[in-house]
Amino acid sequence: MGEPFEPVLLRNAGVADSRSIHTYRARGGYKALRKALEMGPEAIIAEVREANLRGRGGAGFPAGVKWGFLPPDRKVTYLCVNADEAEPCTFNNRVLIEQDPHQLIEGMLIAGLATRTTTAYVYLRVEYHEPFHILQKAVDEAYAAGLLGRNILGSDFSMECIIHRGAGAYVCGEETGLIESIEGKRGWPRIKPPFPAISGLFGKPTVVNNVETLCCLPHIIERGAEWFGSIGTPGSAGPKLYCVSGHVKRPGCYEAPLGLAVRELIEDEQFAQGMRDGRRIKAVNPGGFSVGWLTADELDMKMDFDDPRDYGLLGLGTAAIVVMDDQTDMREVLLNVTRFFAHESCGQCTQCREGTEWMYKVASRLAAGAGRSEDLDLLAEITQTMGMMPGLSICGLSDGAAYAVRSIATKFRAEFKEHIRRQTPGRAEQVMRQTNPALYDRAMGRQTQSAG
Amino acid sequence: MATITIDGQEVECRDGVTVLRAALEAGWDVPHYCYHPGMSVVASCRLCLMEMMMPNPQTGEMGWAPKLFPSCQTPVRNGMVVRFDSPKVHAAREQAMEYFLLNHPLDCPVCDQAGECWLQDYSLRFGRGYGRMLEAKHVNPKKNIGPRTLLYQDRCVLCSRCVRFCAEISGTRELCIVNRGHRCEIDVFEGIALDNKLQGNVVDICPVGALLDKDFLMQQRVWELQSAKSICPVCSAGCNIRIDHNRGRVWRLKPRYNDRVNDWWMCDDGRFGYKFIHDPRRLTRPQARRGNRLEPIAWRDVPEVVRFRLMQAVQQHSGQRTAVVLSPMMSCEEAWLLATLIRKAAPEAHLVLGHVPLTGDDEHFPVGCEPGNAKFTIRAEKCPNRRGVERVLKAAGGPTMDFQQFVSQATAGELSAAWVVGGYSNDWVTDELAAAAEKLTWLAVQDFFPSKLCEKADLVLPACSWAEREGSFVNHAGLLQAFDRAVQPPDGAQIDGQYLFELAGLVGVYSGGRVREMMASQDAGFAEVVEATPEPAFAH
Numbered sequence: 007m008g009e010p011f012e013p014v015l016l017r018n019a020g021v022a023d024s025r026s027i028h029t030y031r032a033r034g035g036y037k038a039l040r041k042a043l044e045m046g047p048e049a050i051i052a053e054v055r056e057a058n059l060r061g062r063g064g065a066g067f068p069a070g071v072k073w074g075f076l077p078p079d080r081k082v083t084y085l086c087v088n089a090d091e092a093e094p095c096t097f098n099n100r101v102l103i104e105q106d107p108h109q110l111i112e113g114m115l116i117a118g119l120a121t122r123t124t125t126a127y128v129y130l131r132v133e134y135h136e137p138f139h140i141l142q143k144a145v146d147e148a149y150a151a152g153l154l155g156r157n158i159l160g161s162d163f164s165m166e167c168i169i170h171r172g173a174g175a176y177v178c179g180e181e182t183g184l185i186e187s188i189e190g191k192r193g194w195p196r197i198k199p200p201f202p203a204i205s206g207l208f209g210k211p212t213v214v215n216n217v218e219t220l221c222c223l224p225h226i227i228e229r230g231a232e233w234f235g236s237i238g239t240p241g242s243a244g245p246k247l248y249c250v251s252g253h254v255k256r257p258g259c260y261e262a263p264l265g266l267a268v269r270e271l272i273e274d275e276q277f278a279q280g281m282r283d284g285r286r287i288k289a290v291n292p293g294g295f296s297v298g299w300l301t302a303d304e305l306d307m308k309m310d311f312d313d314p315r316d317y318g319l320l321g322l323g324t325a326a327i328v329v330m331d332d333q334t335d336m337r338e339v340l341l342n343v344t345r346f347f348a349h350e351s352c353g354q355c356t357q358c359r360e361g362t363e364w365m366y367k368v369a370s371r372l373a374a375g376a377g378r379s380e381d382l383d384l385l386a387e388i389t390q391t392m393g394m395m396p397g398l399s400i401c402g403l404s405d406g407a408a409y410a411v412r413s414i415a416t417k418f419r420a421e422f423k424e425h426i427r428r429q430t431p432g433r434a435e436q437v438m439r440q441t442n443p444a445l446y447d448r449a450m451g452r453q454t455q456s457a458g
Numbered sequence: 459m460a461t462i463t464i465d466g467q468e469v470e471c472r473d474g475v476t477v478l479r480a481a482l483e484a485g486w487d488v489p490h491y492c493y494h495p496g497m498s499v500v501a502s503c504r505l506c507l508m509e510m511m512m513p514n515p516q517t518g519e520m521g522w523a524p525k526l527f528p529s530c531q532t533p534v535r536n537g538m539v540v541r542f543d544s545p546k547v548h549a550a551r552e553q554a555m556e557y558f559l560l561n562h563p564l565d566c567p568v569c570d571q572a573g574e575c576w577l578q579d580y581s582l583r584f585g586r587g588y589g590r591m592l593e594a595k596h597v598n599p600k601k602n603i604g605p606r607t608l609l610y611q612d613r614c615v616l617c618s619r620c621v622r623f624c625a626e627i628s629g630t631r632e633l634c635i636v637n638r639g640h641r642c643e644i645d646v647f648e649g650i651a652l653d654n655k656l657q658g659n660v661v662d663i664c665p666v667g668a669l670l671d672k673d674f675l676m677q678q679r680v681w682e683l684q685s686a687k688s689i690c691p692v693c694s695a696g697c698n699i700r701i702d703h704n705r706g707r708v709w710r711l712k713p714r715y716n717d718r719v720n721d722w723w724m725c726d727d728g729r730f731g732y733k734f735i736h737d738p739r740r741l742t743r744p745q746a747r748r749g750n751r752l753e754p755i756a757w758r759d760v761p762e763v764v765r766f767r768l769m770q771a772v773q774q775h776s777g778q779r780t781a782v783v784l785s786p787m788m789s790c791e792e793a794w795l796l797a798t799l800i801r802k803a804a805p806e807a808h809l810v811l812g813h814v815p816l817t818g819d820d821e822h823f824p825v826g827c828e829p830g831n832a833k834f835t836i837r838a839e840k841c842p843n844r845r846g847v848e849r850v851l852k853a854a855g856g857p858t859m860d861f862q863q864f865v866s867q868a869t870a871g872e873l874s875a876a877w878v879v880g881g882y883s884n885d886w887v888t889d890e891l892a893a894a895a896e897k898l899t900w901l902a903v904q905d906f907f908p909s910k911l912c913e914k915a916d917l918v919l920p921a922c923s924w925a926e927r928e929g930s931f932v933n934h935a936g937l938l939q940a941f942d943r944a945v946q947p948p949d950g951a952q953i954d955g956q957y958l959f960e961l962a963g964l965v966g967v968y969s970g971g972r973v974r975e976m977m978a979s980q981d982a983g984f985a986e987v988v989e990a991t992p993e994p995a996f997a998h
Contacts (some may be wrong), residue, residue, distance in 0.1 A: 355504050363596065395528055
């Protein structure tokens with residue numbers, strides 16, 4: 007990449023006292039809100055649609071289209087700001103909230119204006135203690151400055167803002183799980199239809215938008231859809247925060263246009279600056295656990311909304327790039343990933359509840375050096391029957407788990423095979439019988455027969 | 459009406475139903491756990507999946523969508539094309555059955571549900587027959603969740619029916635789900651037991667052996683049980699029930715579906731209210747007074763004694779000093795036989811509707827709802843057939859009085875002969891009634907348990923419980939519902955209808971239907987027996 011990208015979302019990051027309303031205003035903040043108040047809801051929605059702002063939470067659904075699903079004759083509308091950020095190794099919302107909370111509030115206000123929102127709920131990841139205090143302070147400042155509450159900036163637009171802290175569940179990042187959680191219930195995703203736009207929070211029309219999506223809004227309003235569209239690629243417009251972590255020299259949250267190659271983000275001097283200790287890359291997880299994994303040969307993948315599908319991945323995800331070097335044992339990676347999904351499956355749908363746990367058990371055995379080569383086929387089959395086929399579960403968690411495990415088990419199959427080959431013969435049976443005495447009664451292939 | 463195509467066959471279905479419902483009603487065998495027609499849809503078991511024709515988003519051409527749809531959640535639309543019989547659906551079901559059994563203990567030999575278990579049935583019909591998980595199963599705990607119910611969480615499929623039942627039908631919300639993923643458990647909140655009057659239904663709707671009735675625990679294998687269609691006698695609601703019995707003993711009561719009465723439910727008062735049947739203290743033999751003592755007599759002598767002594771009393775004191783108390787525990791047929799008999803012998807005798815036990819107010823569920831919105835109601839009137847006996851009295855004509863008048867007239871010495879039918883499952887005789895009985899010169903008592911009244915009687919006849927009889931009850935809403943006999947009366951006892959039949963001079967074996975035909979000639983209403991709507995086979 008040539009010229010350094012002029013930061014948009016991280017415009018105020020690193021500036022002294024960037025969290026205060028004064029700094030935000032001094033650097034041009036809340037101008038977009040005034041402009042939006044003059045434009046009115048229709049024009050805002052049109053502008054956002056034209057900019058083709060796609061949701062940054064992972065699924066990439068166009069924000070303007072999502073707002074269009076709201077019933078026209080509604081009295082109450084809720085805006086839920088998804089700041090649950092539970093995808094492993096993702097921390098861009100945290101940076102946005104910590105560095106520039108007023109940008110989020112301005113984005114919320116613009117989205118609220120466009121959707122005629124009466125109350126905005128920020129669903130904040132419970133582990134984010136400091137961001138909570140920062141955001142709460144910013145909300146208080148905004149109330150004091152007349153930017154939240156009744157008749158914002160003297161207009162007839164009123165919007166309340168409530169910060170709701172989660173309780174540490176990954177599934178509450180799913181929009182209906184999030185809504186249930188705000189309602190005080192168990193975070194079990196709802197069956198759709200009805201979609202939240204028709205009947206969401208407390209049964210009212212609701213829009214759920216990601217923090218980063220909302221943070222784009224002030225810039226779209228201020229600088230126009232055309233400018234926004236000029237950043238990134240045609241299908242995937244705008245700036246994006248990439249969270250690069252793992253065995254790289256300079257992990258961190260970097261802003262760049264959508265559509266960069268994975269390799270660029272890992273190796274470019276502006277970003278992660280290559281691998282630590284001169285190691286080689288073995289595997290990359292380019293969008294949070296649930297999208298799946300890339301091998302070292304697949305680093306030309308573009309970080310946009312379409313290219314990942316060609317690499318057998320679920321999608322762009324949260325654009326959190328986790329880099330593993332050649333010393334990483336993929337069995338441990340698989341164990342970590344399956345443990346995560348087994349722990350976070352909400353337990354509602356059978357396939358996800360049982361499948362995630364089964365995969366974790368198989369992965370544990372593989373990691374303990376007691377694998378069988380059939381286990382790799384079994385893992386691939388479980389992923390197929392628990393998630394890869396849509397419709398098997400209410401939300402996308404099982405799909406995410408399936409993509410993650412499937413890509414590891416198939417793309418790194420040779421490595422797993424090699425580990426299994428090096429095991430003591432009969433080790434798998436031995437270990438399994440230690441944990442499950444019932445297996446003494448069961449024929450398990452050649453080795454069992456010779457032993458029995 | 460909408461017409462949809464399922465597996466290539468056109469099916470007419472009601473508007474607004476889901477595809478699952480339409481398919482089940484049309485006879486398709488679609489597996490499902492979480493769907494219950496009486497409760498909200500959660501679409502979480504993911505067993506009723508189907509394929510659906512959708513227009514291709516690019517070309518607009520109709521084709522099978524790549525996605526599977528839960529049929530329990532998809533409403534029917536006219537012209538819709540779906541299929542259950544496809545390799546994709548069969549594969550998804552097979553795999554789902556393997557998932558359900560992954561951590562299931564497979565302890566069918568010691569499980570009460572075995573034989574009526576939907577895990578067994580679906581495994582057989584849709585499963586694969588083997589599991590491939592080699593690791594040890596995750597074992598969730600067994601819990602005592604209430605005074606009458608146990609939860610074996612290791613057998614649970616997390617369909618959440620029980621949780622929804624407590625939230626939506628009983629309204630008591632004791633049950634919840636705790637933990638996440640495969641560690642999910644049904645549980646009660648701390649310090650709050652599953653203890654409401656409808657809680658027994660959670661055992662019925664549990665499709666597997668996770669929720670267990672302590673009363674029935676390890677008592678019988680269900681395939682040994684025989685069932686009789688019956689009506690619950692505990693209150694005037696007239697819930698349709700099934701009596702499960704084996705070798706002359708009643709082992710449990712289960713509700714039968716009737717959308718005009720009780721839907722799928724029954725209350726615990728009824729469910730566990732049958733225990734008095736097998737009480738050893740009950741009266742089993744007819745007894746007649748000889749001097750100061752009651753002595754057993756043979757059944758064949760009873761008509762003689764009744765005719766002789768009753769006619770004697772009527773002749774001596776005129777029929778006006780004679781009263782016959784018909785209990786609201788009697789069936790319509792028995793009440794009619796007795797009333798007809800008396801009217802023939804003494805047209806001026808008083809017919810009395812017996813003691814009607816009342817307890818508090820009607821209890822509506824969900825708890826706290828308006829009576830009009832109730833999904834289930836336990837009636838305050840704790841007898842099954844007040845309205846039926848009233849109808850019989852009306853049909854019989856002639857002088858009547860109420861029970862209180864009977865007691866006061868007897869106390870005042872204005873009556874000399876009486877025939878009192880009880881049949882209550884508890885000790886119902888008040889001191890006032892017992893004192894009044896002293897004033898009578900001749901008293902016949904038909905009752906279930908020995909009481910102070912029996913001690914004063916000249917003739918004691920044993921009553922049988924409803925499970926031993928057949929007949930019909932008229933419930934609080936005026937619906938006439940017939941019930942069948944489940945078990946034989948204990949040795950020595952004879953069913954009430956039979957000896958009344960014989961007393962009335964009729965020949966042969968008593969049958970409720972035969973008597974109802976005779977009754978219908980007097981009051982056509984008695985021909986209108988309300989049959990329970992056939993229970994849809996899928997409402998398991």
